[in-house]
Amino acid sequence: MDIFKVSASALEAQRVRMNTIASNMANAHTTRTAAGGPYVRKDVVFSEMPVNSDFAEKLEGVKVSAVVQDNKPPLTIYDPGHPDADAKGYVSMPDINVMEEMVNMMMAVRAYEANVRAFNMSKGMYQKALELGRQ
């Protein structure tokens, strides 16, 4: 049943990616964080994860090897009325492009769907094989 591990690992990885994107979008205007300063955009890094198989070669699942911070400098916006504005009236805002995040989110959703499809097809194949010899 190694094949299900492969698809499930990808589902998990894409879900982590979606969570990260959601967090980025939710915090597009967050100026206060526990670490201080504005929110920093995060991104996931995927890497191959070998899955043992009864097939001669190792199969490759996927895992999130790291959640990295985007090192783009924060945007400086002039907004003297903002409680976090500095002496000159400038506020540091996270440099998050909601459009970019949406595109990323769509790609994650499509990849997730493709993996669900792969999972279901593998399941269907095993079910079909179980019908062998059944009247």
Next chain:
Amino acid sequence: MDKGTRILERIVQAANIRQKVISSNIANSDTPGYKAKDVKFNNLLGKEMKLAATDTKHIGFRKSGEVSGRTEIEDNLSWEDRNNVELDVEVAKMTENSLLHDAAVTVLSSKIRMYKNAMRTK
């Protein structure tokens, strides 16, 4: 069981292996540096159905072994992240593969049914 059954078994086995490789490709459609793979089966039918035409009505068969083949890296164009998985192509391959598997299982099922009928006493 007859040789035909063995060929069908081989197809089911091959489709199973191919499904695994395609699933790996789909799982890694966003992994930087991953290269799409596919399995090439040698002698799946080529060796099995050696047409030793001793008689025009005969099809020669050779003794069958395990499914043998090799995984090959696809030579698609790579994107900036050195990944060359084409998601739509993989899904299409997977659908085709699953149909082949189901077809083989269906034929195998009816063969088994035939044997069962033949064994029935009444």
